[in-house]
Amino acid sequence: DTEVTQTPKHLVMGMTNKKSLKCEQHMGHRAMYWYKQKAKKPPELMFVYSYEKLSINESVPSRFSPECPNSSLLNLHLHALQPEDSALYLCASSQADRAKGLGLNTEAFFGQGTRLTVV
Amino acid sequence: RKEVEQDPGPFNVPEGATVAFNCTYSNSASQSFFWYRQDCRKEPKLLMSVYSSGNEDGRFTAQLNRASQYISLLIRDSKLSDSATYLCVVSFNAGNNRKLIWGLGTSLAVNP
Numbered sequence: 001d002t003e004v005t006q007t008p009k010h011l012v013m014g015m016t017n018k019k020s021l022k023c024e025q026h027m028g029h030r031a032m033y034w035y036k037q038k039a040k041k042p043p044e045l046m047f048v049y050s051y052e053k054l055s056i057n058e059s060v061p062s063r064f065s066p067e068c069p070n071s072s073l074l075n076l077h078l079h080a081l082q083p084e085d086s087a088l089y090l091c092a093s094s095q096a097d098r099a100k101g102l103g104l105n106t107e108a109f110f111g112q113g114t115r116l117t118v119v
Numbered sequence: 120r121k122e123v124e125q126d127p128g129p130f131n132v133p134e135g136a137t138v139a140f141n142c143t144y145s146n147s148a149s150q151s152f153f154w155y156r157q158d159c160r161k162e163p164k165l166l167m168s169v170y171s172s173g174n175e176d177g178r179f180t181a182q183l184n185r186a187s188q189y190i191s192l193l194i195r196d197s198k199l200s201d202s203a204t205y206l207c208v209v210s211f212n213a214g215n216n217r218k219l220i221w222g223l224g225t226s227l228a229v230n231p
Contacts, residue, residue: 042206042221043163056218090162107153108219110162 003027006091006111014119015081021114023074023091030096031055032074033108034066037088049074050096081118088113122146123209125222133230136197140225142207143189150217152183152190153208157224163206167192197229 004025013019023032031050035043048056049068063085065077074091092108125142132138144152152169167174169181169190180193190209194201207222 042223045219088160107151107165107168110164113162115160 004091004093004109004111006089006114008114009112010115010117012117012119013078013081015083017081018077018079020078021076021089021091021116023076023111024072025091025093025109025111026072027093027109028071028095029093029109030071031094032068033092033094034064034074034076035090035092035110037090037113043090047076078116081116083118086117088115122220123207123222125205125207125225127223127225129226129228131228131230132197134197134199136229137193137195138197138227139194140192140205140207140227141189142191142209142222143187144207144209144220145188146209146211146220147188149188149209149211151210153210154181154190154192155206155208157204157206159203166205194227197227199229199231202227202229 004023007022011019031048033048034046036046037043045058046060047054047066052068052071063080067075067077076089090113091111094108123142123144130138154166155163156166157163167176167179167181169183171183173182178195182191190207192205204224204226206224209220210217
């Protein structure tokens with residue numbers, strides 16, 4: 001049972017569509033992450049939010065746009081994607097450590113992912 | 120040299136066998152170490168954190184060797200349900216953030 005919930009579980013979209021992936025957690029974690037995972041590869045970090053502020057953007061193309069409306073929610077807005085963007089998109093959350101000047105703790109809990117197919 | 124390296128396997132073992140995975144890391148400033156397990160088409164799930172003193176959870180034992188920069192995972196009395204990919208994860212400080220570096224994973228198949 002995961003405490004990080006992602007919707008939708010599956011998504012098929014055309015290259016001209018606009019869609020959004022949603023992630024929600026109620027563990028009180030203040031760091032939230034988007035990862036992309038291709039088959040037989042490890043998760044690849046895309047974005048990190050720490051205390052609702054974008055902390056890390058791993059040079060992700062602008063057709064992916066993250067949003068963190070509050071401490072429990074994380075969205076990923078998709079627009080004009082390419083077929084090679086098809087992948088499993090994973091949301092994760094973890095405790096954060098603002099007091100030590102470090103944004104992130106590292107034990108992360110993952111949602112079940114959204115399997116995205118771009119046609 | 121890759122930041123985190125694992126033997127991809129696959130490891131094929133019979134039920135009841137003992138199997139060990141190693142993972143090496145290149146950044147000597149690495150601070151935290153984890154083993155995650157990922158089943159096919161599922162999300163990664165934390166299996167164990169790895170501490171300097173070594174730690175054990177039932178059939179699973181994790182160890183860290185900072186001098187040689189590797190971590191290990193030992194699974195005793197393998198079960199069919201242990202079949203999965205095991206991902207080694209290392210974290211270190213990058214400016215004001217911590218970054219997680221993932222290995223490519225080691226595939227385990229436990230056979231009846």
